Amino acid sequence: MVAKSESNKKRTKKVRIPRTSMPEQDPGARKKNFEEVATGYTQEDALLEASRCIQCKNPTCISGCPVEIDIKSFIKLITEKKFEEALEKIREKNTLPAVCGRVCPQEDQCEKECILGIRYEPVAIGRLERYVADRELKRLADQGKECAYSEVTRKCTKEKVAIVGSGPAGLTCAAELSKKGYRVTIFEALHKAGGVLVYGIPEFRLPKDIVQKEIDYLKSMDVNISVNAVIGKTLTVEDLINDGFKAIFIATGAGLPHFMGIPGENLNGVYSANEYLTRSNLMKAYKFPECDTPIIRGKNVAVVGGGNVAMDSARTALRLGADHVYLIYRRGEAEMPARNEEIKHAREEGIDFKLLNNPVEIMGRDGWVDKIRLIKMKLGEPDQSGRRRPVPVSGSEYDIDVDVVIMAIGQGPNPLLTSRIKGLKLNSRGYIDADPETGKTSLKGVFAGGDIVTGAATVILAMGAGRKAAKHIDQYIRTGKW
């Protein structure tokens, strides 16, 4: 009895420790540079935060993680300062911990289910995950190693598997199959592997050398990465089959930019978020003219949308020298799909949120954007998604002066490949119809996963899909059963 109340006391003390905050660059300074905003926990921070975990008998956090990382155990290992083992524990389920620790919407996933969250603040699981991954990267870098984690240098000898697309779904599937000994080739349309991690998410949120190290690590696992290969153009799926690939995993993402269909969208100065971010991230336009790709550095920039893509665009515009960046979103802040942390960071940096506003027209002069006309919205009845539907307030239109407009209102499936595969079943919205558990499509030997199946989702969900598909690709190749 005595012992128990003792431990209860200890628990209460533990949970009362406030959640350890993340060291960050000062907003005034960071909005002028592309360096990472959140600088990462120190060892003291990590130990303190890990000590807040009460090691639940029934750890609810794990069910909140789409790939079910053994969160409880890796946090325990941190408290014991067994950082490498903690990382190993994470890597059992997640091959990109330095990435997920940074970009997962933890508040909707693992941390949402953490028991501490009921009365206090949840354990900062993502930040701890990032800490152990970064620590290992740093340790290896100090030893002069280029790669993420200890290199494996394995030689794969089993059947060949082709993966189309090198985003998180493709990378994860490749890693899992390579572990099982398959000879994997990833085909990527762009000149650099990584998918949205390299062309979409900006440097200040996810440094590109971290992604590069993860990719180098894959290469050390004998995964072949073939860039500049557009499947459907450079090679077709039939070519891959004829070439001896026993299974194909399609992970081409949701890369088709949406526009609103309002007047003025083709004016100079109107970008899709995809173009704007690709220019800045993949092509390094923020280093122009040192790098050759240009980008318009607007003074007054309007970004339309409320998701991560919109936040990334707005914060990029600021860093490219804009004086004023408006974020135009048709619903309220509570309805914004962006991660809480991104919204908070955007506000701190001075992004001007124009909530309950929607563009109706973009106006130009001599072919260039000079104004955007907005209409005020109010929230009406809930729609199918359960969110209250925004309705325009008639007669409330007004104009603001802008010289760049960035459309970040969502993406769709790119038909470039899917329309060229005979017999591949798509759903009514053009995404691939694949079994969510196995990744199997309507075509024998062809699997699919990630955003091209689910529509724009998250990094970790795409990874989860890649993992599941790998398991079933292995099963299919071994048994021949579909």
Place this chain on the structure above:
Amino acid sequence: MFKIISKEELAPGITRFDVEAMLVARKARPGQFVIIRIREGGERIPLTIAAYDREKGIISLVSLRVGKSTALLAGLRQGDNILDLVGPLGNPSEIKNFGRVICVGGGAGIAPVLPIAGALKDAGNHVISIIGSKTEGMLILEDEMRSVSDEFYICTDDGSLGYKGFVSGLLEEYLEKNLSDVKRNKTNVDRCIAIGPAVMMASVAKVTEKYGLKTIVSLNSIMVDGTGMCGACRVEVGGKTKFVCVDGPEFDGHQVNFDLLMSRQRIYCKQEDTCYDLYKEECRHKK
């Protein structure tokens, strides 16, 4: 890495490169293009596949020097490598026996017309070619074009060779002479293909519209990925927004909003000039 097998200056500022690109050569068809990135830090620029040899795995590119990237390309030598090259992108030209087809090529645009004219000829068409340049010394691929044509005409802006004036002028005279139905302003020509600077394509389309002659143009909008992912290449065709890289590059010339195309081609003029000037300065210092 994509190795330059040979290089030839066709005219001042216009260079032809034969590049090793096995996979692209195997799939390439007339009308398609590639996107190249010359070196680390470089931009992605589209170039039409001017010729291909499937057996040898070689494609030819013809590039007009207009800015930094094309200047960098022009600076590469035989044996050098292009860092990235992806393709074949875009839809191939529609090739079938239309009957009598006019192929119009202007400036560096003659290079992309050549494989199309050749394929049309092979498909049994009567090929009428009209090619033009500023002046005699700038005219490229004359012999090659002649060899695939049943009728062949040259124009130069200054009259130093052939007809004096623009290709659109000669085209109009040709069509006027070949009216088959004077009342309805119909000619005996069944189709027109025009590739060159946007202004040229716009004036060709204006001419042929009068004769109700279906005209295909190949649009050279600014691009980034070339796979439909960014929308940089959007143009307006028949009042609808289209992506040149995946919906084109060829469109019905009578439906294209050329003013918008030309306006959008100028988006980065200022930046590109700065970039090119810095580069020229750098080159001068090296010398």
